[in-house]
Amino acid sequence: MVDQREVFIDGEWLTPSGVDQIEVENPANEQVIATIPDCDAATAQTALTAAKKAQSDWAGLPAIERARVVHALSALVLENAESLAVSLVAEQGKPISQARGEVQAAANFLTYAAENARRIEGDIMPSDNPDEEIMIRRVPRGVIVGLTAWNYPLALAARKLGPALVSGNSFVLMSHEITPLAGLNLAALAQQAGIPAGVFNVITGRGAVAGRALVESPLSDMVTMTGSTRAGREIFRSAADQLKVLSLELGGKAPFIVMEDADLDKAVEAAVIARFTNCGQVCTCNERMYLHQDIADLFMRKFLDRVLSLRIGDPMSDPDLGPKVSSVEIDKIEELIAAAISAGAEPILQGGRLRDGEFSKGHWMSPSVLELHGNDNPIIRSEVFGPVVPFLRVASFEDAVQKANDSDYGLSAYLFTQDIRRMMRVSRELNFAEIYFNRANGEQVQGYHAGWNQSGIGGEDGKYGFDGYLKKQTMYVNWS
Structure with a gap:
C-alpha cells in the first residue's frame, strides 16, 4: 500500500498536523491503495497564501517563459505515461487503454495552453480626446482554485492548470477525495518541470471543509470546478459573498x-x-x-x-x-x-x-x-x-x-x-x-466545452476557455 499522507504547498511536500486521513480504494478489488490527508481550512489557507505570494513574480515573467515550463510539464506527463495510467486504473477503475487516453489528453491540454502564450492579445483604440489613446490589456486574474471530479482526475486537472499558468495565474488544486492521486502525481512532475514554489499547490480533502475554505477565502480570485450540479450550486452560494469569478462545468443529460x-x-x-x-x-x-x-x-x-x-x-x-x-x-x-x-x-x-x-x-x-x-x-x-x-x-x-x-x-x-x-x-x-x-x-482542445442552464457557467478549452483565465484592464494614455 502506498502511504501518501502529504500535500504539496509552496514547493514542498508537507504532512498537515492534526487532520484525519482518507483511505483511497481501488474500485476493482476494494483494496486500500493510499491514505491522504483530510485537510482542514487552515491547510487550505496555507496553500492559498503560498499561491498569493508567488503569483506576482510568476505573472511578471514573459508569457513565453511561463509556457516553456508548461511545455516541460507536458513532456514529463508523456515520459511517465504508463505509470500515470496504471495509477489512474488503480484509483478510478477505468480500463487501461482509456487511462492511457486520459494521460494523452492531459498532455494535449498542457501543450495547447502553452501554445497560446503568444496569443494573449489586447486592443488599442482612438480616444475622443486629443493626444490620447485607449489601451485594453488582458491580465491574469490572480489565484485560481481548481476543483476536479473523480471521473477524469488527471485530464481535468491539466485542462485547468495549463491555461491558468500560461496566462500568469497561480493555482491551488484539490482533486475529489475518491481520486486524489492524479493531482498529487501531477504536482510531483510539476516540481521536476521547474514550476516555481507556490505557483502550483495541491491539497487533498473533502469539499465540505477544505473545498469550502478555498472557495470562500478572499485570497482566491477565481474558482474553476468540474463536478455535479449539486456541488456547483453549493460553490455558487459559497462564492457569493466574495463576488468570485466562477467557471462551473456541471452535470449533463x-x-x-x-x-x-x-x-x-x-x-x-x-x-x-x-x-x-x-x-x-x-x-x-x-x-x-x-x-x-x-x-x-x-x-x-x-x-x-x-x-x-x-x-x-x-x-x-x-x-x-x-x-x-x-x-x-x-x-x-x-x-x-x-x-x-x-x-x-x-x-x-x-x-x-x-x-x-x-x-x-x-x-x-x-x-x-x-x-x-x-x-x-x-x-x-x-x-x-x-x-x-x-x-x-x-x-x-x-x-x-x-x-x-x-x-x-x-x-x-x-x-x-x-x-x-x-x-x-x-x-x-x-x-x-x-x-x-x-x-x-x-x-x-481547440474547441470550447461548456454547459448551459443547470449544466454550468463559463467553459474550458480553445481560445474562449483560455480567455476565461484573464481579465481586462483599460488604460487611458494621454500624452498632451
Whole structure:
C-alpha cells in the first residue's frame, strides 16, 4: 500500500498536523491503495497564501517563459505515461487503454495552453480626446482554485492548470477525495518541470471543509470546478459573498437522437461508445435515446447485440467496462432504475450490481436498457452517470427536439441524420452548448466545452476557455 499522507504547498511536500486521513480504494478489488490527508481550512489557507505570494513574480515573467515550463510539464506527463495510467486504473477503475487516453489528453491540454502564450492579445483604440489613446490589456486574474471530479482526475486537472499558468495565474488544486492521486502525481512532475514554489499547490480533502475554505477565502480570485450540479450550486452560494469569478462545468443529460435516415450501424456504435465509455461516467454521455419510430426496432436489435458483446472485467486486462468508482455510486443508480420501473419503464435488458465469482470484490455493474413510454419518467430528469440507458420512440424530428429540450440540463446532445437541414435546425432549436452530429462524444482542445442552464457557467478549452483565465484592464494614455 502506498502511504501518501502529504500535500504539496509552496514547493514542498508537507504532512498537515492534526487532520484525519482518507483511505483511497481501488474500485476493482476494494483494496486500500493510499491514505491522504483530510485537510482542514487552515491547510487550505496555507496553500492559498503560498499561491498569493508567488503569483506576482510568476505573472511578471514573459508569457513565453511561463509556457516553456508548461511545455516541460507536458513532456514529463508523456515520459511517465504508463505509470500515470496504471495509477489512474488503480484509483478510478477505468480500463487501461482509456487511462492511457486520459494521460494523452492531459498532455494535449498542457501543450495547447502553452501554445497560446503568444496569443494573449489586447486592443488599442482612438480616444475622443486629443493626444490620447485607449489601451485594453488582458491580465491574469490572480489565484485560481481548481476543483476536479473523480471521473477524469488527471485530464481535468491539466485542462485547468495549463491555461491558468500560461496566462500568469497561480493555482491551488484539490482533486475529489475518491481520486486524489492524479493531482498529487501531477504536482510531483510539476516540481521536476521547474514550476516555481507556490505557483502550483495541491491539497487533498473533502469539499465540505477544505473545498469550502478555498472557495470562500478572499485570497482566491477565481474558482474553476468540474463536478455535479449539486456541488456547483453549493460553490455558487459559497462564492457569493466574495463576488468570485466562477467557471462551473456541471452535470449533463445528453439526448441521443436517431432519425429515420441515419446510418444505423454508425449510430449504434456511437451510442455504445457514448454510453459505456468509462462505465458511463462521462458528463457528455448518451443519457437518453430518442429513436424515430420507423427505425427504432432495427436500431435496438443492433444496439442490444452490441451491448451484450461488451466485456466486463479487470481494468488492467482492458475490458470494455471496468468497475463503477464506488459502491455509493451504484446505490444511486439502482435507486434511479427502481424509480424508473415503478413509473412504467420496461426493462429490455435488466442489468445491475454484480456480486459473485470474479466480481465478489469491487464495484461492478452490468448494463441496463429501459424502454420508456413518456418523457416524464424520473430517469429522464436525473443524470445517471453509469451503464444504464433509457430510450423512447418518437414520431418526428420535431417530437425528438421537443422531448430533448424538456430538461434542466444543457451540456451536450447528439443527432444522427443525413439531412443537412435538420442539422442546421438543431443548431438553432436544440438548447445544448455542445452538439455532436453523426459521431460519438469526445471534445477537442481547440474547441470550447461548456454547459448551459443547470449544466454550468463559463467553459474550458480553445481560445474562449483560455480567455476565461484573464481579465481586462483599460488604460487611458494621454500624452498632451
